[in-house]
Amino acid sequence: MVCWRQHGKLLLPPAFLHNCKRHLTELGMEQSLKQLIGNTNLRRSKPEDYRKLRDIIAAYGRAKMLGSDIQLTQDEYLANQVIMSEKKKEYEKGIMDPTKFAPGYHIFQVLHKIKKSPLFHILTRMPKGGALKTHDTSMCSTEFLIKLTYKKNLWVCTTNKGCRIEEFRFAKEKPSECKFKDGKWQKMEEIREHRGDENVCKYLQIRFSMFPLSSFTNNAQAWRHFMGIFALLDGLTQFAPVWGEYYYNALKEFYADGVQYVETRSLLPQLYCLDGEKLPIRETVQIYYDQMNRFKKEHPEFIGAKLIYAPLRHVTPEDVGTYVKTCTELNKEFPDFLIGFDLVGQEDVGHPLSMFVEQLIKLPPHINFYFHAGHTNWYGSHTDENLIDAVILGTRRIGHGFALTKHPIIMALVKKLNIALELCPVSNQVLQLGTDYRNHPAATLIAKNIPLIISSGNPSFWRASPLSHDFYMAFLGIAPMNADLKFLKRIAKNSIKYSGVEDEEKAAAMSKWKTKWDKWVKDILENEEEMIPKQAE
Amino acid sequence: MVCWRQHGKLLLPPAFLHNCKRHLTELGMEQSLKQLIGNTNLRRSKPEDYRKLRDIIAAYGRAKMLGSDIQLTQDEYLANQVIMSEKKKEYEKGIMDPTKFAPGYHIFQVLHKIKKSPLFHILTRMPKGGALKTHDTSMCSTEFLIKLTYKKNLWVCTTNKGCRIEEFRFAKEKPSECKFKDGKWQKMEEIREHRGDENVCKYLQIRFSMFPLSSFTNNAQAWRHFMGIFALLDGLTQFAPVWGEYYYNALKEFYADGVQYVETRSLLPQLYCLDGEKLPIRETVQIYYDQMNRFKKEHPEFIGAKLIYAPLRHVTPEDVGTYVKTCTELNKEFPDFLIGFDLVGQEDVGHPLSMFVEQLIKLPPHINFYFHAGHTNWYGSHTDENLIDAVILGTRRIGHGFALTKHPIIMALVKKLNIALELCPVSNQVLQLGTDYRNHPAATLIAKNIPLIISSGNPSFWRASPLSHDFYMAFLGIAPMNADLKFLKRIAKNSIKYSGVEDEEKAAAMSKWKTKWDKWVKDILENEEEMIPKQAE
CATH class of the missing domain: 3.20.20.140 (Metal-dependent hydrolases)
Known part of the structure; x- marks a missing residue:
């Protein structure tokens, strides 16, 4: 194994960069890097050597990252500059003021x-x-889901005096059975007429997604809400023509x-x-x-x-x-x-x-x-x-x-x-x-x-x-x-x-x-x- | 390298378990495990073989974990049972109902x-x-910090008509300079007399810690609050006898x-x-x-x-x-x-x-x-x-x-x-x-x-x-x-x-x-x- 340090000075032979990847991946990464750094630290080397080593280690990290195998074409290289300029703007604005960084927040x-x-x-x-x-x-x-609720022959089972929609069903006749206590089947049109189209749409928007509830206490609770939406959609989507x-x-x-x-x-x-x-x-x-x-x-x-x-x-x-x-x-x-x-x-x-x-x-x-x-x-x-x-x-x-x-x-x-x-x-x-x-x-x-x-x-x-x-x-x-x-x-x-x-x-x-x-x-x-x-x- | 599979059947030679650790750590973990599992999957092996392999892999995970090198004494082994019984109670209660699991919440x-x-x-x-x-x-x-505020010769710089404490200072005479706009120096005793001891204590409890503010928007904000406490404590703690x-x-x-x-x-x-x-x-x-x-x-x-x-x-x-x-x-x-x-x-x-x-x-x-x-x-x-x-x-x-x-x-x-x-x-x-x-x-x-x-x-x-x-x-x-x-x-x-x-x-x-x-x-x-x-x- 090459010795990278002599009398406290860091040696970086020319072939080193070329061999680094092989060293790291094939010859046992840890061994060779330990050799590289020495058993203690670099405090006796020159700042220039320090920076070289630092660059090499940072480059290793990048070389092992997802996507590092991709070679960009000339066009891609130029497009990348456009993309990275936008990414960096958001990133740097975020470091200055984290309230401006979207990924730090709930979607x-x-x-x-x-x-x-x-x-x-x-x-x-x-x-x-x-x-x-x-x-x-x-x-x-959600917009598409709401459109589906305008279809013919759609019945809705409500509880709480018509205030809560529990189930959808497409049928010629009013469904007879109902699995909800005090549940009543009504035509969707009737509900729209009674409550107003806009109100119904607003209501359905809320029921068809988890938005805007970002503050569940834990994931079990979030899951209950989540599974509830699937259950509500069953009658709407499992109608053969709608599926x-x-x-x-x-x-x-x-x-x-x-x-x-x-x-x-x-x-x-x-x-x-x-x-x-x-x-x-x-x-x-x-x-x-x-x-x-x-x-x-x-x-x-x-x-x-x-x-x-x-x-x-x-x-x-x-x-x-x-x-x-x-x-x-x-x-x-x-x-x-x-x-x-x-x-x-x-x-x-x-x-x-x-x-x-x-x-x-x-x-x-x-x-x-x-x-x-x-x-x-x-x-x-x-x-x-x-x-x-x-x-x-x-x-x-x-x-x-x-x-x-x-x-x-x-x-x-x-x-x-x-x-x-x-x-x-x-x-x-x-x-x-x-x-x-x-x-x-x-x-x-x-x-x-x-x-x-x-x-x-x-x-x-x-x-x-x-x-x-x-x-x-x-x-x-x-x-x-x-x-x-x-x-x-x-x-x-x-x-x-x-x-x-x-x-x-x-x-x-x-x-x-x-x-x-x-x-x-x-x-x-x-x-x-x-x-x-x-x-x- | 030993072949672990023959005609779709999983072979586990007796020496295998003994050799596993060596295989994994010395001969290149990934290689030997790939060999072990084969290139596709275990769907043609018997469930018993499946379970054996599963146990081995799970055991590997445990064997590499922090603490796995420790050998417990007989007493420690028994004490461990007491500890783990309590840990498992909290863990299992948490899986059943995450609202009961403390580490899922803000401290x-x-x-x-x-x-x-x-x-x-x-x-x-x-x-x-x-x-x-x-x-x-x-x-x-916090209790100790509050005790310090009962010491003799303690002056307090307040703003907002005495409602906000900005700085502490031990001194014989009223300090002359003040770095806060509209800041006024008063004796700590005077504030206590004027506001009531209990109120002052409650106020200091809040100012001396981040409790109970769990809802900062981001870590930059939390840091500002955090550094603010250090700054507030400077005058109190940097008095030589108090230090x-x-x-x-x-x-x-x-x-x-x-x-x-x-x-x-x-x-x-x-x-x-x-x-x-x-x-x-x-x-x-x-x-x-x-x-x-x-x-x-x-x-x-x-x-x-x-x-x-x-x-x-x-x-x-x-x-x-x-x-x-x-x-x-x-x-x-x-x-x-x-x-x-x-x-x-x-x-x-x-x-x-x-x-x-x-x-x-x-x-x-x-x-x-x-x-x-x-x-x-x-x-x-x-x-x-x-x-x-x-x-x-x-x-x-x-x-x-x-x-x-x-x-x-x-x-x-x-x-x-x-x-x-x-x-x-x-x-x-x-x-x-x-x-x-x-x-x-x-x-x-x-x-x-x-x-x-x-x-x-x-x-x-x-x-x-x-x-x-x-x-x-x-x-x-x-x-x-x-x-x-x-x-x-x-x-x-x-x-x-x-x-x-x-x-x-x-x-x-x-x-x-x-x-x-x-x-x-x-x-x-x-x-x-x-x-x-x-x-x-």
């Missing part, structure tokens, strides 16, 4: 402010590749936000018809499939969409056995569309994966697992240890994996086995896992270049854009100040690389994304003024 | 609740070794909380006398030294105390040059007492270490650096990069190092070079770096067995115990559920191992701590009822 406090950010504006137009973590009925905007319309619109909204590929985890509920008849589950998948194909036909630049069957986890092992069978059968019928399996619902109150191992390992190996795991801050709990199970069950990606940094061995395995983490920053905040984006544990994952994609989870419920707010918070709030276009490009490419797109289709998918990417880069350079409107104060 | 919201916790009660009596991060005028309880009394009382309060050794970072201000005369800085150190020796004499089980000269960082390089000289001179006079150097004040608004390198490297190598570094959530900022400078300047410990997990290379160096982190959980929360203790980045440091000590920083300003609240939050909120007496013992031992106690004195210091530790363990077993009072609801 609900800054939703409107972010819309004025030139950086956000650029990210909105960025071709982001795929949104790999979305959930069936939390994809569309397809909802999905089509979701693809439309995501596409408009720069997304060319979508993977949706769905409970695959049985849909109902106007006469109350329930359709078999395969029809739910069929509707998804038809709408996806329709959308793809109408938008040739769209790559496609796939489903992950994701029933609720708060069930018995026998139930999971049934789910695994259903998944296997549906996959036979839709082999290139229904491609994976997961269990959803609040991990902390559901059952751990280890309880279902016997059933889970019966899933045919060509159907992938995309497990939620470690979506918790209870270190050492069953939920926390789901990370171990997800990895040794061979999951392809991990939903959230919020607790991963507390498990260095699992983190090393995730990297080695090339398992991607689905990071959903805004979701983590709204569901009260974290508050300030600057403290999100994904910063460590970025530093260690763990495979990562950014998704949104349930943007409908926080009235955020389909994907752009998550990109904004991750890029400005979680990643380091110097994370730039290389970081963004790696994240976008990862979303295709780690998607369920078949290997032989991946090149074509990447090429569809690349066309849009190159155009975006050009647009930044050519239409700078239009791309980056001056920030309104 | 100010749960200060009273924690006092009823049997676990806290045990930790209060625990011999914790040393408190290595304390600051000169933020060590004593010594304050320090003696601090040692007394820490000792009562299970602390046998104290290191204090001090600005070393020039103290003043009743006639306004200012003493030279060496007198400040002399007073410290005399009080420490007096305390040691009166408490033979006390190990001792040392000083780290820590002036404010918001200065010019020339100023730092002067500080370094002062430090060198004072160290000559108090070689076994004033042992180190640091720069303090809010890192984000001060200057980075790199600005002072030329001056800092002039400090004689036998005087250690104990730098604050990375006390920020601005990833990629100068403050964040202070971590690099602190390490290559050869710091012995790092104050806070909150951002360390974002710098994997520095983290590896810190471990290799045996630099200890000073973790101050409550301080991080009150100064708004984090909210929920369960998300504190130190969880990763614990998992990776980075050298760690727990200290309190400025407990006076949050009305917490000298050290016990920090131990409680770290043990219950940051460390994993299964962190037990081994963890606590390692942390206590670390506080002597990484202290500034001379190597040849360390065995004696450790022995003083050990005597108390063994007694505490016995007390847990023998006086269980007294040690662990039933929790009042």
Whole structure:
């Protein structure tokens, strides 16, 4: 081993820089760096040597970061300057006065402010590749949901003298049964007439999302509210004709936000018809499939969409056995569309994966697992240890994996086995896992270049854009100040690389994304003024 | 390399468990684990094999954790059961209902609740070794500070028609100059007479701490408030006779909380006398030294105390040059007492270490650096990069190092070079770096067995115990559920191992701590009822 210090003077041989990476990664990083620094400190070296060493160590850090493998083209290099100039403005303003830094706040406090950010504006137009973590009925905007409530034959079950809407139902006749005490069915039109259209809309806006409630006491409470929105939407969205319309619109909204590929985890509920008849589950998948194909036909630049069957986890092992069978059968019928399996619902109150191992390992190996795991801050709990199970069950990606940094061995395995983490920053905040984006544990994952994609989870419920707010918070709030276009490009490419797109289709998918990417880069350079409107104060 | 899988079946040779640690640490952890798990997943193996592998991986995680090197004695093993039973009760109650879990809240919201916790009660009596991060005028309880205000010759400068106290001063005559607009000097007695003793006490309670203000918008704001308390206390504490009394009382309060050794970072201000005369800085150190020796004499089980000269960082390089000289001179006079150097004040608004390198490297190598570094959530900022400078300047410990997990290379160096982190959980929360203790980045440091000590920083300003609240939050909120007496013992031992106690004195210091530790363990077993009072609801 070369000796870097002699008589207290620091030696930096010319070949050193070149060999550094090899030293660090192959010859055992710690050994060589210890050699480099010596056993004590640099107080006897010259300031110039000190600065050289400091630069080298800082460069190492950057070289190991997510995105460091990307080489920018000349155009990208120039566009990067535009992007970084905007990012630095926000960052530096924030250091001077943290009240001006959006990622230091709850998304609900800054939703409107972010819309004025030139950086956000650029990210909105960025071709982001795929949104790999979305959930069936939390994809569309509140505005779209409200539009659905104007449809014919919609009944509403209210309690509290008509003041609280409990359930929706499409039906020719007034539904007879009611699961709520003192619940009364009324036509939606009647409520509108009685309460006034504007009031009803305002009311629904509040009921259809968690906005603006930023101050739950803890994540269990936030989860109760969150699950309540899903329950309220059931009758509205599970009406067979609406289900397809909802999905089509979701693809439309995501596409408009720069997304060319979508993977949706769905409970695959049985849909109902106007006469109350329930359709078999395969029809739910069929509707998804038809709408996806329709959308793809109408938008040739769209790559496609796939489903992950994701029933609720708060069930018995026998139930999971049934789910695994259903998944296997549906996959036979839709082999290139229904491609994976997961269990959803609040991990902390559901059952751990280890309880279902016997059933889970019966899933045919060509159907992938995309497990939620470690979506918790209870270190050492069953939920926390789901990370171990997800990895040794061979999951392809991990939903959230919020607790991963507390498990260095699992983190090393995730990297080695090339398992991607689905990071959903805004979701983590709204569901009260974290508050300030600057403290999100994904910063460590970025530093260690763990495979990562950014998704949104349930943007409908926080009235955020389909994907752009998550990109904004991750890029400005979680990643380091110097994370730039290389970081963004790696994240976008990862979303295709780690998607369920078949290997032989991946090149074509990447090429569809690349066309849009190159155009975006050009647009930044050519239409700078239009791309980056001056920030309104 | 042994092949762990054959025809889809998992093979676990008998020697495997024995070899695991060697495999993981020496032969490259990732390689062997990848081999172990295979390239895809375990779906074709039997559930029993699955569970074996899972247990092995979980055991690895535990084996690498902070404290795993500790072997418990038979008595400790039994005491551990008592401790863990109390810990698990709080943990499990929390998972069921997070509103009952103290580390999920701001310390100010749960200060009273924690006092009823049997676990806290045990930790209060625990011999914790040393408190290595304390600051000169933020060590004593509010009650003690209020007592000081009853002393003779105390003048108070008020503004806002006497409603706001701006400054204290001990003097024979009414001070003539006043730095506050419309400020008026009055005798403290007069204010008491005029406003009522009880009202004045209530008012001072509020002014002398940050309690109960848990809702600052950001950490810059919290810091302004924080620094304001220091400024207010200057006139009260820098009166020469009070300075010594304050320090003696601090040692007394820490000792009562299970602390046998104290290191204090001090600005070393020039103290003043009743006639306004200012003493030279060496007198400040002399007073410290005399009080420490007096305390040691009166408490033979006390190990001792040392000083780290820590002036404010918001200065010019020339100023730092002067500080370094002062430090060198004072160290000559108090070689076994004033042992180190640091720069303090809010890192984000001060200057980075790199600005002072030329001056800092002039400090004689036998005087250690104990730098604050990375006390920020601005990833990629100068403050964040202070971590690099602190390490290559050869710091012995790092104050806070909150951002360390974002710098994997520095983290590896810190471990290799045996630099200890000073973790101050409550301080991080009150100064708004984090909210929920369960998300504190130190969880990763614990998992990776980075050298760690727990200290309190400025407990006076949050009305917490000298050290016990920090131990409680770290043990219950940051460390994993299964962190037990081994963890606590390692942390206590670390506080002597990484202290500034001379190597040849360390065995004696450790022995003083050990005597108390063994007694505490016995007390847990023998006086269980007294040690662990039933929790009042």
